[in-house]
Amino acid sequence: MDPFTIALVASAGVNAIGKLMGGASSSAMDALQGKAYDNKASLDGVNAEIAGMGVDFAASKEKTELGKIAEMGRSTLAAQRSYFAGGNLDPSFGSPLLVQGQTAGRIQTDMNIAAASFDIDKANALTSKASYQAQGASDMLSATMARYKGDADMTAGIIGAGSALLSGVSAMGGGAGGGSGGALGTIQVGQQSFPAYR
Numbered sequence: 001m002d003p004f005t006i007a008l009v010a011s012a013g014v015n016a017i018g019k020l021m022g023g024a025s026s027s028a029m030d031a032l033q034g035k036a037y038d039n040k041a042s043l044d045g046v047n048a049e050i051a052g053m054g055v056d057f058a059a060s061k062e063k064t065e066l067g068k069i070a071e072m073g074r075s076t077l078a079a080q081r082s083y084f085a086g087g088n089l090d091p092s093f094g095s096p097l098l099v100q101g102q103t104a105g106r107i108q109t110d111m112n113i114a115a116a117s118f119d120i121d122k123a124n125a126l127t128s129k130a131s132y133q134a135q136g137a138s139d140m141l142s143a144t145m146a147r148y149k150g151d152a153d154m155t156a157g158i159i160g161a162g163s164a165l166l167s168g169v170s171a172m173g174g175g176a177g178g179g180s181g182g183a184l185g186t187i188q189v190g191q192q193s194f195p196a197y198r
Helices: 003-086 094-172
Strands: 184-189 192-197
Touching: 003 094
Parallel strands: none
Antiparallel strands: 184 192
């Protein structure tokens, strides 16, 4: 074999090895990225559970706060009845009844405002939970896509290596079987001409 043919074979081999290594490297990077997405999806699941606990926490706070408001309201109404009775006024008739009715309305308004506030807290917790769940699903999809991309990168590396080897064999002029290959030509180096296959 002449030196140029050896150079062509070596070049095709190096090119093929480069394609294989490039495909393997890309595939490994994709696998790492897929693992990172898997880990992030797991973290999103934990965050969704924590956000879900926020709903229970808001419900507990709501019960406590509504209980406090109701107890303060009962105490206020009892104090008003006692005040009116102490002044020899019938607490179930006239102005005393009107005052107690207004107080009861204020108590109910306070309870409704508190309940609405806690409903907002619960809705925020549910929104956070849904957001983390959606992000987790997206991360799981990204992990799957990264694994598929890794497989495709490795396949592309193998095909590229095969193509590089076939190009090298074709450039040598007919392949390993010695069939009819490329046309014999010359390579000009300085003033010297050397035989070469095209």
